[in-house]
Amino acid sequence: MPPSAHVSASLDDNNETWVSINAWLEGQDKGSVVYLALGSEKLVGSSKSFELPDRFEEQVKERGIVWKGWAPQLKILSHDSVGGFSTHCCWNSTVEGIMFGLPLIILPFLVDQGLNARVLKNNRAEIEVPRNEEDRSYTSDSVAKSVRLIMVEHIGMKYRDRDKELSVIFGDRKLHDLYLENSNV
Template identity: 30%
Template sequence: MLPPTAALIATVLSHSQPSEHDGARAPPRYEREGREPIYNDHGVSGMSIMQRLLLTKERCTVVAIRSCVEWEPESFPLAATILGKPVVPLGLLPPSADAARRAATSGAEHATVRWLDAQPPGSVAYVALGSEVPLRMEQEHELALGLERSGIDFLWALRKPSGAGAAAVDADILPPGFQERTRGQGLVTTEWVPQMSILAHAAVGGFLTHCGRSSLIEGLLFGHPLVMLPIFGDQGPNARQMEAKKVGLQVARDENDGSFDRRVVAAAVRAVMADGEARRGFLAGAARMQEVVADTERHERYIDQFVQQLRSYSAVGATN
């Protein structure tokens, strides 16, 4: 199984043309430069990620992708031609929304869910950027100050930023006085959180995400509009694809180095979360994508078709 369609196509094509075939618009310079290790870092294996991907593609019989034409109709039909292999959609493999809702309303849930219980419906922006590639310290501070400046209530699942140091305590990775100033506005936790239960909670009205595929699916499963801050890998193409579908807004960044400041963070959060025409548009876009993600029968059919495809290849191999 290979990466999501838009990102996979962008990666394969960028082997020779790094700026042309990537989502709704060309990727910024900082993202292109961030891909360089994919081509140039050969590591202990002596082979780069791109070399392994191309070798895998050449030697495989069929490509299975966690996607479907309903999710990305603009790119999925191109995959087989560009890859030169049959492409089988796996569907989106969404988690159970009902199980998450039950957990979110149970009496013995996580402390973050109990905090959400005290907040008005649709009022909280859930902030989670994953743990694989944390932001740099100065970016983490600008994000924090942008959340404060927005005036929107937030729940932030914070991971230690790059450069924080092994001995850093929780208070050290936030701007001075931030937690005191935002005590009535938000909750920051550096512990594990039950993300699905949080996203299922009625108090959550939007999702500030790095746009990893799983996070997008989980957020849109509940129809949440997105504030998008991609960091690495497939996240940039994913964010441009979602922005083109009008499910949210990317945080504006410097095209060369990817930097951003508190002003643009606050503007993006307010546009997506504050009641008004912009939010209503993003809610409508997220609802359209929710129809795709939440259709469990559709995704089960994709898995059944994938199993049948594997059986057909197995049968052909047995007769040869």
């Protein structure tokens, strides 16, 4: 079922987490923010969580914020300053991003994420960040080029438009309920 477009019930507007994040979002231009969410998964075969490069938070503090704990994703995605969504391509996050009409910049890592990426690519609904051919890693250059393509370049307009079209379908609770009522499951 698609999440409700009315997201205030999921988190109180006075919650300290939301207040901090919202204060930063309010200072940004409409559609200028790329929200990056990589989920809460651990590295495969390791008990170690994903680590940011040394001094990363210090280097980006004027241009962005790093939030290491739980974040109110629906509230962030629904904010007017957010114009793109970079995700690891789990299905819930993917549906939420499309529901709000945001172009997706995807970085699939494991499990069903690659399959979800293929479904989206077949429907022209996202840009997948290219991997380094030698070790299959993502490079900072490939991420930057993909973000620029979606957010700035004219060619990215087709993705931005497509996700706005899909948001009408993905965010339609009545359509979803009708489908469930009429399915022969």
